[in-house]
Amino acid sequence: MTFPLGPFPASERLRFRLPSLNDAAFYQKLMSEPDYKRFIHDYGIESPEDAASFIKSKSLARFAAQGVGLWLVELKETGEPVGICGLVVRKELKYPDLGFAFHSDYRGKGYGREAGQAVLDFCTKELNLRTLCAITHPDNDRSANLLTKLGFEASGQRHLAEIDSTANYYVWKLRYVEAGLG
Template identity: 60%
Template sequence: MKFPAGSLPECDRLNFRLPSLDDAAFYLKLMKDPDYIRFIADNGITSEEEARAYIQDKPLARFAQFNVGLWVVEVKETGQPAGVCGLVVRDELEYPDLGYAFLEEFRGQGIAREAAQAVLEHSCQKLKIETLCAITAPDNRRSSDLLKKIGFKGQGQRLLNEIGETSDYFVCELGST
């Protein structure tokens, strides 16, 4: 599964861009956040050097393979990276997976919702995707509530070998958002 390259999601307050190795400090901060570790993964990243290796091996590799991945989301006004949001293609899931993670200081401001909605619109209009899925940790209420607000419907749980845990599973038909 490879998608058209070149275009990026767009919205009012945020810019989307490809990650770069220069984002190592941002990725280190994001991936050391206790909620990131609790709800997404503990990748064991403890240095900028390890963060650069992660960026090369995961986000950049996914963009190279599929032309989609988790874009870095910046606040337009300041240019400061707030988080990541985009699509993850997983062998175990039948649809591209909407994923996102934001730094603590940007939570509760509607930024995750705005970014996720922009990715949905981009997926439908530019990438011509008809259906997306999303996974969350079962105890991540904020994330599951956000998914429901933007049109996802719960479809039970899935055990994913890639992450080694059972996740709540959601699906969104893009023509209905």
């Protein structure tokens, strides 16, 4: 499954862009947080060099291969990075996976919901997707709540070899609310 590279999602307060090697310090900061390591994955990012290698070999490689990935999310007003959000195409999942992570300094401000909604809007309008999925660590209630607010429905669990773990699995389907379209 591949998609055209660009345009990118957007929202009122947030701008989405491809990550660059200049973002290595932010990636190190984000991926070193205990919640990131616990709920997403510990990639062993110990230095800006490790983060730059991750950006090149994982993040940008996904965009090159599929046209989508986890965009860097920054504040429009200041250009300050706050997190990552986008789509991960996984061989083990039928649908693209909505993924997100926000630095702890920016949680509780509505950025996750705003970014997630921007990606959903982008997926339906630009990519013509009607169904997405998402996975979360079974103990990650915060992400599960956000997915529910975005309209995802819990659909059991999946064991994924790619992450060598069992994750809670959610599905989102575009629902037509206007009469005659459903």
